[in-house]
Amino acid sequence: MKKVCIIGASGKLGRYMVQHALDRGYQVVAVCRQQSVSKLSDFNKKITIFPGATNDREVIKQAVSGCGGVLTVLVPWGIQQYSSGTAQAVLDFAEPGARLIFSCGWHISRDGKDVYSWTFKAMVNLMGKLARLIRVIELDDQVEACRRVFESETRWTVVRGSDLEEGESQGLPVWSRHVGDPILKSNLTRRIDFALFMVDAMERDELIHEAPAIVGCKSPSALENN
Ligand SMILES: NC(=O)c1ccc[n+]([C@@H]2O[C@H](COP(=O)([O-])OP(=O)(O)OC[C@H]3O[C@@H](n4cnc5c(N)ncnc54)[C@H](OP(=O)(O)O)[C@@H]3O)[C@@H](O)[C@H]2O)c1
Numbered sequence: 001m002k003k004v005c006i007i008g009a010s011g012k013l014g015r016y017m018v019q020h021a022l023d024r025g026y027q028v029v030a031v032c033r034q035q036s037v038s039k040l041s042d043f044n045k046k047i048t049i050f051p052g053a054t055n056d057r058e059v060i061k062q063a064v065s066g067c068g069g070v071l072t073v074l075v076p077w078g079i080q081q082y083s084s085g086t087a088q089a090v091l092d093f094a095e096p097g098a099r100l101i102f103s104c105g106w107h108i109s110r111d112g113k114d115v116y117s118w119t120f121k122a123m124v125n126l127m128g129k130l131a132r133l134i135r136v137i138e139l140d141d142q143v144e145a146c147r148r149v150f151e152s153e154t155r156w157t158v159v160r161g162s163d164l165e166e167g168e169s170q171g172l173p174v175w176s177r178h179v180g181d182p183i184l185k186s187n188l189t190r191r192i193d194f195a196l197f198m199v200d201a202m203e204r205d206e207l208i209h210e211a212p213a214i215v216g217c218k219s220p221s222a223l224e225n226n
Helices: 012-023 034-043 057-064 082-093 118-133 139-151 191-201 220-225
Strands: 003-007 027-032 047-051 069-073 099-105 155-161 174-176 213-215
Touching (some): 012 034, 012 191, 034 047, 069 082, 099 139, 099 191, 139 155
């Protein structure tokens, strides 16, 4: 795998992923909105940029061509099926056999066996309704995007991030299949390490068809339970 595509590369998670991918010697193709191209100026000349919305099927088709890995930041912006449109384009146009890694949060459940605290459930419910009401975010569409990925026969991994914080890398996060497992209790990961997990997952076959919920490797719950 020499060439990888990062979709949503100009965001915080995306830029960390670009750096990790370059550090590992990958050739990087990036997709980001036209108005955000300047946010990738640090990587000038080191990466190839395809400007466009991440749910623009023609942009995605061109960007993922020849890529052995595709790292996709799934975000539910607007009431426009942004997440599901992005995921569907990646599923439709990625090279056969490519490793596809998608980001989302703990609120996504693959098999319904995650155990959430009532505060977490209340927060997701409230945020989802409020955001939809003011037409900013369509949380349900991120759920739909992941449902399509889970049903796909591609070589996918859906990485479910905990709450995030900034800071220097602590190393590769630990993971569990289900939210509610004691190892995840701290519910905090450095964003730079979320990105590291996404990039690292491309080379980890044991993560194919898994939806790992992650937490920082130095968080108290990880240290206590590892
Ligand atoms: N934030 C958290 O606490 C948290 C927790 C768990 C999981 N996650 C997951 O982590 C991933 C990254 O999330 P993040 O919060 O850290 O944000 P982020 O990395 O900064 O990414 C935000 C993305 O959304 C795009 N975006 C912003 N406004 C937009 C708009 N109006 N229309 C279309 N795209 C727009 C950004 O593109 P531009 O650069 O073009 O603006 C960027 O690609 C997501 O998959 C999220 O579900 C986040």
